[in-house]
């Protein structure tokens with residue numbers, strides 16, 4: 001169902017969780033004084049030692065804040081340009097999502113979950129439980145043929161001269177599904193028809209049954225481009241991560257505990273990729289990706305959002321969100337009052 005609702009982001013997007021890969025840090029940034037005060041010793045311990053190092057960091061942070069402020073408008077402009085001038089290689093992937101694109105196990109699990117009296121224990125028999133304690137599950141999502149077609153289309157887009165946005169603040173290569181026009185035909189039906197019933201049973205207290213927006217993107221890892229992904233948690237209540245291909249070694253996902261828990265990365269759990277299969281996890285579960293060894297890895301990542309949960313507490317600043325109007329789904333916050341649900345582990 002299309003919604004005319006206005007989505008928002010939290011103001012913290014422009015001042016917190018600014019990622020600096022070479023120091024492996026997510027920083028809060030208001031001005032130079034605050035940066036020195038809050039992070040001086042920590043930065044020095046990570047190799048930010050000289051005045052030049054600090055100056056360079058400062059410039060990068062200022063640039064990143066500017067980029068984040070312009071993001072919504074620039075993304076909308078790219079989307080409009082792509083819609084008017086891009087010629088797809090595989091137009092079939094833009095057709096509204098058909099069951100043949102999906103793995104039969106996924107369709108069956110979603111249908112079961114939507115049926116009256118559906119029971120979590122029975123659903124769990126249809127999924128692979130990767131970790132009961134961490135509540136990470138694996139399920140086949142797409143057919144291998146569909147993954148292949150989608151990959152061909154994404155590569156064609158990558159090679160085109162169309163403008164490209166970055167998937168998120170940590171990944172530099174890949175594609176934003178909404179800019180390419182794949183949200184409406186592919187990701188929204190995936191969320192509404194299949195993920196919502198499944199996740200309502202799997203993660204009811206995280207808003208699994210109240211998902212109302214998403215941010216979906218494809219991440220790409222290759223030699224000479226991004227190789228790995230630092231440890232982080234997602235700006236999402238729940239996440240689906242589907243391996244699309246191609247051939248590669250390395251690149252496994254690893255998972256620690258919830259970001260709120262101390263010693264959250266003590267014993268990370270490694271999870272390999274299987275083409276067409278998706279990993280489901282809570283957005284707050286700390287995770288990252290090991291370095292790629294050889295080849296190319298492409299994964300579709302869907303950050304699933306429930307405004308009923310996030311309107312109460314922004315998962316990035318862990319405070320009541322300060323709402324700023326945004327384009328599209330924004331960061332999934334809304335102004336209206338939503339039904340109240342318990343927030344995952346944020347007690």
Ligand SMILES: O=C(O)CCC(=O)C(=O)O
Nearest residue numbers: 219229234241289299301
């Ligand atoms: O590299 C991956 O597949 C994980 C990506 C991820 O965790 C993210 O983009 O949030």
Ligand SMILES: [Fe+2]
Nearest residue numbers: 232233234287
């Ligand atoms: Fe992530």
